[in-house]
Amino acid sequence: MEAEAREAGLVQSLNPLSKLLVTVFYLVILLSFHRYDLAGVLLMGVYPVLLFTLGRIPLRPMWGRMRLILIPVCLIGIANPFFDRLPVSPGSPLTGGMVSMVTLLLKGLFAVSATYLLMVTTPMDDLCRALRKLRVPAILVTVILLIYRYLTVFLEEVARIRTAYAMRAPGRKGIHFKQWGPLAGMLLLRSMDRSEAVYQSMSLRGFRGEFPFGTDRPFSRRDLVYVLLGIAVPLIIRYL
Amino acid sequence: MHMSDALVSPVVAGILYVCSASTAGFSIRKLRGGDMNRKVPLMGVMGAFVFAAQMINFSIPGTGSSGHLCGGMLLSALLGPYAGFLTMTAILLVQCLLFADGGLMALGCNVWNMGFYGCFVGGLLIWQAFMRKGPTRGRIIAASVLGSVVSLLLGAFSVTLETLASGVTELPFAVFVRFMLPIHLVIGLVEGLITAAVLVFVFQARPELLQEGSGSREAGRQMKATTVLGILAAVALVTGGLLSHLASSSPDGLEWSVGKVTGSTELVRDSEAGAWAAGVQEQIALLPDYAFKDSEKGTSFSGIAGALVVLTICLGLGLLLRRPARKAEKTGFDGAA
Structure with a gap:
């Protein structure tokens, strides 16, 4: 995703702050639709459809992310057809519960798409810079960047631990309860030692509580058009 | 959670x-x-x-x-x-x-x-x-x-x-x-x-x-x-x-479902908390909400069909207007310090 976000492209070249503001505004309007307003929610699909096609953004990686979010949404939404059986019009087999369930699923789908589009077109450094411009405290932004940078290191370490354990305990599903403490505990202690080394190296490089960010992308006329469209179109769909 | x-x-x-x-x-x-x-x-x-x-x-x-x-x-x-x-x-x-x-x-x-x-x-x-x-x-x-x-x-x-x-x-x-x-x-x-x-x-x-x-x-x-x-x-x-x-x-x-089948229990449409929140949301909205059953807008099948048509047009326009694929040189991510 990071590599995708650093490619040259129409959306990628926009100022990260404008992309963040448009995404948040889109989400606010999307979630404000009434649960029976299926047509309105469907129209909100214009934003992800246009961005996916214009930006040549791959769809496949998003489907994997969908399952995490769609399972709880389905679990809650599936109750609606059972508890709301009033037909949408006299004699119609379609009930209010069915409509609200589909609306809920579409909201989930579009909300994940919007966040995915933000991430796939904006590198994490740029996004954190935008957060700082919105006055998000430096300590929080620094911790976010550190987690992001060390995540891959730790995931690789966990994968090695799991492989080593699987080779010593073939056929066993999960970690035996007697090994819960030593296995995760050793990784924890190594992590804490590593954090001290990180602190020493950051101090030597002049760390004073915040990572310095490089030069920012200028807020261009294209950004202005993007923000104005990003605010106007959802408002028109919602209220006209 | x-x-x-x-x-x-x-x-x-x-x-x-x-x-x-x-x-x-x-x-x-x-x-x-x-x-x-x-x-x-x-x-x-x-x-x-x-x-x-x-x-x-x-x-x-x-x-x-x-x-x-x-x-x-x-x-x-x-x-x-x-x-x-x-x-x-x-x-x-x-x-x-x-x-x-x-x-x-x-x-x-x-x-x-x-x-x-x-x-x-x-x-x-x-x-x-x-x-x-x-x-x-x-x-x-x-x-x-x-x-x-x-x-x-x-x-x-x-x-x-x-x-x-x-x-x-x-x-x-x-x-x-x-x-x-x-x-x-x-x-x-x-x-x-x-x-x-x-x-x-x-x-x-x-x-x-x-x-x-x-x-x-x-x-x-x-x-x-x-x-x-x-x-x-x-x-x-x-x-x-x-x-x-x-x-x-x-x-x-279960009680509700049985009641619905036998006709002895009234339908509970919504929770009080949900009704309260919906009320607050409608109060602060710039324009009144339009619901599926209360308004013609967004309720009819033609409204839904219209939305689908708009989405399809957007998809077509996006495919037509998008720039040819141009692979930029990847800068790479510097990863862990």
Whole structure:
């Protein structure tokens, strides 16, 4: 995703702050639709459809992310057809519960798409810079960047631990309860030692509580058009 | 327990954002007095550890299933509740951005449901009360299990309230609570035991690491474990009484379904919380909401068909207008320091 976000492209070249503001505004309007307003929610699909096609953004990686979010949404939404059986019009087999369930699923789908589009077109450094411009405290932004940078290191370490354990305990599903403490505990202690080394190296490089960010992308006329469209179109769909 | 964006309304999301942001501001103020710069790398690395540790499946004996660590409790025990809360906030933001686990709008809810209860109820209230006289193996296990169970139950209860207040589900309150709480009681027990196993190992290997989260300098001002248990018992009694009252006054799903078939039970269309939230939302909306059944707009099949046509046109336009694929030189990501 990071590599995708650093490619040259129409959306990628926009100022990260404008992309963040448009995404948040889109989400606010999307979630404000009434649960029976299926047509309105469907129209909100214009934003992800246009961005996916214009930006040549791959769809496949998003489907994997969908399952995490769609399972709880389905679990809650599936109750609606059972508890709301009033037909949408006299004699119609379609009930209010069915409509609200589909609306809920579409909201989930579009909300994940919007966040995915933000991430796939904006590198994490740029996004954190935008957060700082919105006055998000430096300590929080620094911790976010550190987690992001060390995540891959730790995931690789966990994968090695799991492989080593699987080779010593073939056929066993999960970690035996007697090994819960030593296995995760050793990784924890190594992590804490590593954090001290990180602190020493950051101090030597002049760390004073915040990572310095490089030069920012200028807020261009294209950004202005993007923000104005990003605010106007959802408002028109919602209220006209 | 991560809530997705689709489950919250803007009003509920906004309220919980304010609550979580205020708690984050308070935590930062508390941290400023100490050696914050030294703590930042520890918070980042521990955040990545908790993230990665979720990938380890700890098998639960006799069940065939597996569980995970309770991040809030673990971070509070090792970093203290304030740094723990900020780290949990950062973890939840990265989770929602990278893995779609949660959502940008639901972030305030998720930080409150998992970070606040885990770090301030599980960490500050329960863990520090048990560690008042110094950590022992028994106290660590008791505090971890109790802290995990209480914080998960409170989090699950909040998820129920937030979802119902957002008005996205037709589930009656009592049914929803009965569905959520027992599951999270079991999850809390398992997560508490796993967290306890890790913390006991740390205590045996490097006991000094538990001093920070134990708040030993402020021990004199912490409540006794018995006082905390008393408060929790009182809260449980009051909540239990309230829930049983609500449960008896509202039909559950099965009763409702039977009633619908036999015609003897009236349809319960919505929860009171949902109606209240919907009212507030309509009051603050720029224009009145248009609902499926109350208005012609957005209700008719022609409206839905029209929306689908617009989407198709947008898709066609996007495909026609998009620039030819141009692979830029990848700059690469510099990864870990």
